Amino acid sequence: MKIVDFKSVVNNYDVVFFDAYGVLKNSSGLIDGIKSTFEYLNSTNTNFYILTNDASRGPVELAQSYKDAGLPQITPNKIISSGMLAREYLRYKVKSGTIAYLGTDNSAHYIEELGMKTISIADVDIHDVADISALVLLDDEGFDWNCDLSKVVNLLRKKSIPVIVANTDASYPVSRDQVAIAVGSIADMVENILGRTFIKFGKPDAQMFNFAYEHISDGKIIPRNKILMVGDTLFTDIIGGNKFGIDTVLVLTGNTAPENYKSRIRSSGIIPDYICESAVID
Amino acid sequence: MKIVDFKSVVNNYDVVFFDAYGVLKNSSGLIDGIKSTFEYLNSTNTNFYILTNDASRGPVELAQSYKDAGLPQITPNKIISSGMLAREYLRYKVKSGTIAYLGTDNSAHYIEELGMKTISIADVDIHDVADISALVLLDDEGFDWNCDLSKVVNLLRKKSIPVIVANTDASYPVSRDQVAIAVGSIADMVENILGRTFIKFGKPDAQMFNFAYEHISDGKIIPRNKILMVGDTLFTDIIGGNKFGIDTVLVLTGNTAPENYKSRIRSSGIIPDYICESAVID
């Protein structure tokens, strides 16, 4: 598979979905030159959305962080996060009671806007769980792993409630060569201990792509072949986009590197429609 | 959780999604009394769809089998099958070449209507695979498992192509107390041998529910809280419906029995909104 120019690819589409980490930014900040990509998209009237497995903050805060970094084009309405899907689930399916959460107070604020009562798992009294109607895994910070993860197991042994996982990533980068364990790995561990099946939101799941798709159209229908997914990860961005029926481009600025993309595509059987060095348009 | 009357549940919804096997029919034929359910739905102007993990036939043939059994209300446009999603994938994402398939000639006809060239895995010459651009797993019949499943493995070792699984079920009933291995199990086996990730369609995946959702609206938007999913299986119908944000009812005429539904719900953590003895409305 040969590497092609990102601009020549983008020109064929009306809407572009971008993954965030490894495409727009990395541990050092914004990818060099990515600002001009968004200027180009605006100049050509190409619509775009950011699809991110992130439930640590709401879209307003996420957009603010892009603005601070120098991408004011990424406004809150341009952001589709797995946390937003978790919130939709709670809105539709959990009508009463208190939502226990694993994460920071900040991550819970976004859920509280629904008018729901929340409680951090750190504050749950395991002997008094009658009012807890769901558990949502939002973020890997804001609690004590040593005792609160066992508390999660004991809560679920005691009470059969829906568990919502708002970020399915296994780990996330914290510096050029270090990662941290993400809440998706915690969810898998607890599922295995209990033999349960949790409700999980995030790429590559189709619901994430569909939620973005529903956000595009203000009345008008965009055919799928006019939408492009841009990502750095075969197992989330590319297989998810492919399965949703849209075209996909793999960029080599993140998880998949120039020296191994061919072997990774071959060994996984996950095949992007295009491969580009980066999402930068000069 | 207490058992409630199906009619009293249905009255609150505008659209009903039904699973087929274990809800409308079983190994002996139609569930006793199910015809009157569809008469009631018609009389109350309640829309409905059948959501089925079946890729062995197209909707026209599936509808004919319902008509033959005495349910003429289930017309082709009422059927949403995982095979239809596989076909959509091929339409959007596989633009050229020949589609190899695992299944009967009959299961492939539906794909050929797209104008694509197909070839049964049984007819593939493993030394001449240059033109094969995708593999689709449709049905567990129509090929010789002994040699053709190894041929599938060798084809995929030789050529990195997308693999589409059009039915994720592990097994299906063939009589009151016997099952047959379904193509979903074959897919899992081949994935494990190769370390690959296939593209899979079928409940509980959100894409199935979304595809049905898109079929409902002819211009008008149906709010999700006016849609009900009716199923007999916690791990497909109920968790899938819950995750999609619609209400769910578990019926006890199939995979989940009156004597064990409580322990199954408790041990799985998958909680339907309602439980009914059956989907029959007298």
Place this chain on the structure above:
Amino acid sequence: MKIVDFKSVVNNYDVVFFDAYGVLKNSSGLIDGIKSTFEYLNSTNTNFYILTNDASRGPVELAQSYKDAGLPQITPNKIISSGMLAREYLRYKVKSGTIAYLGTDNSAHYIEELGMKTISIADVDIHDVADISALVLLDDEGFDWNCDLSKVVNLLRKKSIPVIVANTDASYPVSRDQVAIAVGSIADMVENILGRTFIKFGKPDAQMFNFAYEHISDGKIIPRNKILMVGDTLFTDIIGGNKFGIDTVLVLTGNTAPENYKSRIRSSGIIPDYICESAVID
């Protein structure tokens, strides 16, 4: 399968292997009446060993805890723990460098007796790992899960070293109705994040049974059909004993309860040779 008297079973064997938790003790202390079992074994000259998935302490400390509880018959030489197997591995296979460990200082003392240098993962400087030659997971206490588990992941990303898991249990009881996450679950989580395969010791693995078997014989060979494994857990004690070729008895004082042992045996396909209410001999 009918329940039989433990004494009548034991009388047919020369050596008895006991699981500890759920068989000899529970969260309240020793199982009522279990002392007389060991008096009976001594009076009939029946040899016995305790096979336990525990790497938090060495056999001397484990034996002391039995003595304190009132079972002085369980001397250090009667204890076979998964921690002992991990120590054997390090003795045979890791000849130099420093062993990093996850666990308390106490759990590491036992390894240090081999004359090896050890370092708690809490004290590892991720930028200076040149001397670390192996990582051993001993216990779920003695470190900060929030930061040290991510440190484990980063250590293994940086350096390809053997990882030894000295306890494969997923969780362990801490009171009548509460459990804590065990180091076996942590191991599984890290394996999944990295796509690695760790070296794991503990029931049901054959190496545990073989290690016990080698401890029996002082010159004389005991035929396998004269050894009995007594346990409360189908997935560790019973399948492990069966596979090793010795007879097995399931007792109903721990993980498998009188009200569900039949369905558990049936659904798992793991079939003990005998079922007894308890391991108590009056």
Place this chain on the structure above:
Amino acid sequence: MKIVDFKSVVNNYDVVFFDAYGVLKNSSGLIDGIKSTFEYLNSTNTNFYILTNDASRGPVELAQSYKDAGLPQITPNKIISSGMLAREYLRYKVKSGTIAYLGTDNSAHYIEELGMKTISIADVDIHDVADISALVLLDDEGFDWNCDLSKVVNLLRKKSIPVIVANTDASYPVSRDQVAIAVGSIADMVENILGRTFIKFGKPDAQMFNFAYEHISDGKIIPRNKILMVGDTLFTDIIGGNKFGIDTVLVLTGNTAPENYKSRIRSSGIIPDYICESAVID
């Protein structure tokens, strides 16, 4: 890790365990020059055993095939196969009834020597299974996959009996670039369908290594550090040998190739003590 000379490695050991396929032979027959290795071992009085995941034939037939190929040194008593472990299990643990088997009549002969009644799964009448006391998976040939694999599922749904898997390999080579699905993959598929746990024999399981270890000593004890395991596969030969506490050498004539052994070792975390181009001693 640098490549060293096999002869210089072997000289440090009293006993050598060899994997068969990829070490002694490949799809074209014996590895060039391997005969001289066995002449050298004889001349230096170095003991050796062949450890193979094969249950399709007994050791007498396996030895005959080596003799026919030109390796008369590999006599029946030098062969340790996973089929022999399955036979030991049946001898110790299945005392009555009929053993159903998946495999050729030839593979069953070896079990029948125990004096047990056997029946091919092809001949089982699913309505008359009262006498069947165990099922053993021996070989991927000798039955009709289309109907007999579903019959296996239905037999196990009907009757809770021990299932013994005599070969855990997922696939095996049949020519230079083709493989066939092995009975280990079939076992995994049926386990997943039923949610059962089967009893599995074969590398990397410790029981295989222990069985070989017990065969060495005629009275005398061989210390583990005088035993060497030679294999071409990290996930069976090398991790199994390492875990058993013996030294391991990876040869590059089979599954692990000269161009990728470094990345395979690094990504798996499975580290052999030595790496040699082949097991040939000139």
